[in-house]
Amino acid sequence: MSDRALRAAAAALVVVFGIWAGIRVYSTWTAPGAAHRAVATPVGEASPPIPSDLVDQSPGLAGPDIKIPSRLPAFTLADLGGVPTPIARWKGKSLVINFWATWCAPCRREIPMLGHLATQWADRGVVVIGVAVDHAQSVANYAQELKIPYPLLVGEQDALDAALALGVVSPVFPFTVFTDDIGEIVALYVGELHPPQADLILSRVQSINRHELSLKEARRSIAAGLARLTENPAG
Numbered sequence: 391m392s393d394r395a396l397r398a399a400a401a402a403l404v405v406v407f408g409i410w411a412g413i414r415v416y417s418t419w420t421a422p423g424a425a426h427r428a429v430a431t432p433v434g435e436a437s438p439p440i441p442s443d444l445v446d447q448s449p450g451l452a453g454p455d456i457k458i459p460s461r462l463p464a465f466t467l468a469d470l471g472g473v474p475t476p477i478a479r480w481k482g483k484s485l486v487i488n489f490w491a492t493w494c495a496p497c498r499r500e501i502p503m504l505g506h507l508a509t510q511w512a513d514r515g516v517v518v519i520g521v522a523v524d525h526a527q528s529v530a531n532y533a534q535e536l537k538i539p540y541p542l543l544v545g546e547q548d549a550l551d552a553a554l555a556l557g558v559v560s561p562v563f564p565f566t567v568f569t570d571d572i573g574e575i576v577a578l579y580v581g582e583l584h585p586p587q588a589d590l591i592l593s594r595v596q597s598i599n600r601h602e603l604s605l606k607e608a609r610r611s612i613a614a615g616l617a618r619l620t621e622n623p624a625g
Contacts, residue, residue: 458557462487462573465552467521467543470530475543477519484595486511486518487567488583489553492532493524496582497564501536507588508540514596515571517541523549523563570598574605577612590615 462485466476477487488504490497501520508518518540522529526544533542545552556578558565568577568591576598577591594612597603603611 458575458578459555460575462567462569462575463552463555465548465555467545467549467552468526470526470533470542470544472526475541477543480517480519481573482571483515483517484571484592484599485567485569486516486588486592487521487569488518488564489521489523489549489558489566490564491522491524492528494563500564500583501538503583503585503588505539506585507592511592515599516592516595519543521545521549521552523553568592568595570595570605574598576605576608586619587616590619 462477464476464478466474469475477485486504486507488497488500490500492498504518504520507516511518520538520540520542522542522544523546524544525546529542529544532538543549553559553562553565556567556575558578558580562580564582565578565580566583566588567575568579570576576595579587579591591612594603594608594615598605598608
């Protein structure tokens, strides 16, 4: 495969949902800096067959024809104390919702960065929330070990249902949903998130919140910026 084709495959890692695009991506993730492969489907059309090599790498990587919603769907999951917590608890905030699991290596690698994001963006109305699709005790032990500083919600089938409502069929971890302060989905990033990508997306979320960009304009800008980052990872 040519370098150009590899870069194109990597760029397809990110889903920026909107009228202008209408693309859904199911992706596998390898080590940082490696090429990433994805299967993209226009929203409203049936997903194509998943190549056998991808299925072998990530069993069950497939999905029905599910449209990524324009707004964050309502869901309720338990917190680490077992208390049912609706995602609407953070109404009025811009959310970074990271779906992960303790057994997922790239998920674990993201956690320090997400903790930094939670601190860095807190005074700008951004809340980072981890949704662990895992056993509650495993998550509690891991959270204590790493001293995860942001809120965690935990579930098994109910967490998978939340992922499904977002148009992502498990297991495709990690993935991260970015919303503006009125609950519109600005971007859905599939794979391990890194600071340049997170800062780019959050800066456009802030522009939406300040009414400097429309949602459509922000999505276009995010797509262009992520493509540039893919071409030039050093900045």
